[in-house]
Amino acid sequence: xxxxxxxxxERLQAAALELFATRGFEQTTAAEIAxxxxxxxxxxxxxxxxxxxxxxxxxxxxxxxxxxxVDAAPPDASPLEVIASALHGAASFFPDERxxxxxxxxxxxxxxxxxxxxxxxxxxxxxxxxxxxxxxxxIGEPAATLAAExxxxxxxxxxxxxxxxxxxxxxxxxxxxxxxxxxxLTGAATGxxxxx
Amino acid sequence: xxxxxxxxxERLQAAALELFATRGFEQTTAAEIAxxxxxxxxxxxxxxxxxxxxxxxxxxxxxxxxxxxVDAAPPDASPLEVIASALHGAASFFPDERxxxxxxxxxxxxxxxxxxxxxxxxxxxxxxxxxxxxxxxxIGEPAATLAAExxxxxxxxxxxxxxxxxxxxxxxxxxxxxxxxxxxLTGAATGxxxxx
DNA sequence: GTGACTGATGTCAGCCACAGACATCACCTT
DNA sequence: AAGGTGATGTCTGTGGCTGACATCAGTCAC
Numbered sequence: 450x451x452x453x454x455x456x457x458x459e460r461l462q463a464a465a466l467e468l469f470a471t472r473g474f475e476q477t478t479a480a481e482i483a484x485x486x487x488x489x490x491x492x493x494x495x496x497x498x499x500x501x502x503x504x505x506x507x508x509x510x511x512x513x514x515x516x517x518x519v520d521a522a523p524p525d526a527s528p529l530e531v532i533a534s535a536l537h538g539a540a541s542f543f544p545d546e547r548x549x550x551x552x553x554x555x556x557x558x559x560x561x562x563x564x565x566x567x568x569x570x571x572x573x574x575x576x577x578x579x580x581x582x583x584x585x586x587x588i589g590e591p592a593a594t595l596a597a598e599x600x601x602x603x604x605x606x607x608x609x610x611x612x613x614x615x616x617x618x619x620x621x622x623x624x625x626x627x628x629x630x631x632x633x634l635t636g637a638a639t640g641x642x643x644x645x
Numbered sequence: 646x647x648x649x650x651x652x653x654x655e656r657l658q659a660a661a662l663e664l665f666a667t668r669g670f671e672q673t674t675a676a677e678i679a680x681x682x683x684x685x686x687x688x689x690x691x692x693x694x695x696x697x698x699x700x701x702x703x704x705x706x707x708x709x710x711x712x713x714x715v716d717a718a719p720p721d722a723s724p725l726e727v728i729a730s731a732l733h734g735a736a737s738f739f740p741d742e743r744x745x746x747x748x749x750x751x752x753x754x755x756x757x758x759x760x761x762x763x764x765x766x767x768x769x770x771x772x773x774x775x776x777x778x779x780x781x782x783x784i785g786e787p788a789a790t791l792a793a794e795x796x797x798x799x800x801x802x803x804x805x806x807x808x809x810x811x812x813x814x815x816x817x818x819x820x821x822x823x824x825x826x827x828x829x830l831t832g833a834a835t836g837x838x839x840x841x
Numbered sequence: 842g843t844g845a846c847t848g849a850t851g852t853c854a855g856c857c858a859c860a861g862a863c864a865t866c867a868c869c870t871t
Numbered sequence: 872a873a874g875g876t877g878a879t880g881t882c883t884g885t886g887g888c889t890g891a892c893a894t895c896a897g898t899c900a901c
Contacts, residue, residue: 452867453878478857492879494859528830562766569765570758591802595827598798605794606787631791634724635831648896649849674886688850690888 458496458506460486465503470553474561501567504554512575514542515604519582528588528596533628535579535600536607540621543611552612576601603627654692654702656682661699666749670757697763700750708771710738711800715778724784724792729824731775731796732803736817739807748808772797799823 454460464485468477479500480490497503518538522531543551558564579597588596607624610616616623650656660681664673675696676686693699714734718727739747754760776793784792803820806812812819 452865457878479859480857489880490858491860491881495878498859500858565769566762566766569769570762573761573765591806591823591826592830594802595798595823595830598801599795599827599830602791602794602798606790610787627787627791630787631795632831634788634791634795635828648894653849675888676886685851686887687852687889691849694888696887 454487457486457488457492461488461493461496462503462506466554466557469504469557474557474564501564504558504564505567505571508571511539511542512578515539515575516578516582519579519586524586528583528592529628529632531583531586531588532579532596532600532603533625536604536624536628537621539604540607540619540624543608543620545619548611551608552614555612572601572605599631603631650683653682653684653688657684657689657692658699658702662750662753665700665753670753670760697760700754700760701763701767704767707735707738708774711735711771711796712774712778715775715782720782724779724788725824725828727779727782727784728775728792728796728799729821732800732820732824733817735800736803736815736820739804739816741815744807747804748810751808768797768801795827799827 461482465477465482468482468485478490479493482503483490483493493503497506515535515538518535519531521538522534526534558568576594576597579600580593583593583596584590603624607620607627610623610627611618611620657678661673661678664678664681674686675689678699679686679689689699693702711731711734714731715727717734718730722730754764772790772793775796776789779789779792780786799820803816803823806819806823807814807816
């Protein structure tokens with residue numbers, strides 16, 4: 450007989466999302482989440498540093514996908530070309546099958562300020578990482594941070610669109626469009642699309 | 646005899662910044678802050694919705710300055726010209742006398758993840774407001790959000806530079822430079838400076 | 842002028858997020 | 872077989888935060 454069911458963390462995450470979606474974030478206690486999968490509150494906090502984190506744990510992989518996209522760009526690429534490549538890497542991390550899950554998750558986050566704060570914080574971490582990667586490519590400041598921040602902005606807008614009800618395009622189709630919009634905005638030459 | 650000393654909120658804010666700066670944010674309890682100015686914990690939480698808020702209350706004025714800058718731009722201004730105007734409005738909200746205060750405040754914030762989260766959240770609120778103002782000017786999405794987000798990014802970088810030890814330029818001198826960097830980055834024509 | 846009203850505060854009691862310390866016990870190593 | 876390991880439970884405590892109610896100086900109504 451096994452002493453513990455495996456996958457405690459994943460079970461906690463799934464139960465938490467479900468409870469948050471039905472009852473709401475603040476109306477759900479950490480103890481309830483834990484009990485719903487046969488664990489104790491103390492164990493919940495051993496897996497997640499705080500209650501919100503149960504919805505964000507594992508984002509490192511996404512961050513990694515973004516950073517991998519940076520590395521995938523050719524060495525002589527311009528900052529914006531690097532960003533385009535990073536967006537491509539990030540988008541491939543969200544295949545269309547994941548859309549329903551992302552939707553409910555985002556709905557929960559959007560309804561709670563505390564969760565939005567955490568989301569922004571994670572996104573800021575992504576900016577830091579990407580800016581670091583850009584600097585490692587020889588891009589100076591403030592260009593590196595500006596580019597990274599712009600990339601995060603574009604991703605955020607594209608993701609929000611991907612989530613939207615009725616949207617059928619995949620994220621990797623949406624992201625380049627948004628990037629192009631940014632270029633139009635800042636008055637770049639509007640010739641043929643540079644980042645298809 | 647007066648029943649209460651006036652300016653409870655301001656006294657709490659001042660005491661909180663001082664205690665956070667010396668002892669650290671987490672090592673300071675809300676009750677301690679309150680007692681240090683002759684009030685109770687309960688009163689602290691009547692003035693500030695949570696412990697972090699004591700450092701952020703009043704930012705509405707800053708947000709207003711930013712939004713006013715948007716409104717100050719001529720009706721036919723391009724999104725970027727509007728952003729330049731908004732940056733000007735925001736910068737004038739931070740005269741050089743305020744630099745030391747801003748420095749210590751930012752030092753406290755930078756040292757605590759929870760405070761950074763709240764800061765990002767406030768900044769996101771600014772983006773929302775500015776995007777709204779841009780949409781009211783007839784600018785569509787995603788251009789409005791992209792422009793607003795870019796403006797916030799530029800402001801953030803400029804502010805960080807303004808705070809930096811040894812920096813002597815005023816914020817309204819730094820911000821246009823950073824904006825110009827963004828334009829260079831996105832490949833805009835590099836003629837004479839468009840936003841002096 | 843007196844009495845009701847208001848608004849900032851105090852008091853009390855309680856929930857919940859979170860953390861330290863220690864015990865437990867299937868499984869693994871040797 | 873003996874001891875180590877790691878995920879968990881139990882116990883206990885602190886601090887953030889809230890609802891309900893009391894207080895009381897100043898203000899307003901009459």
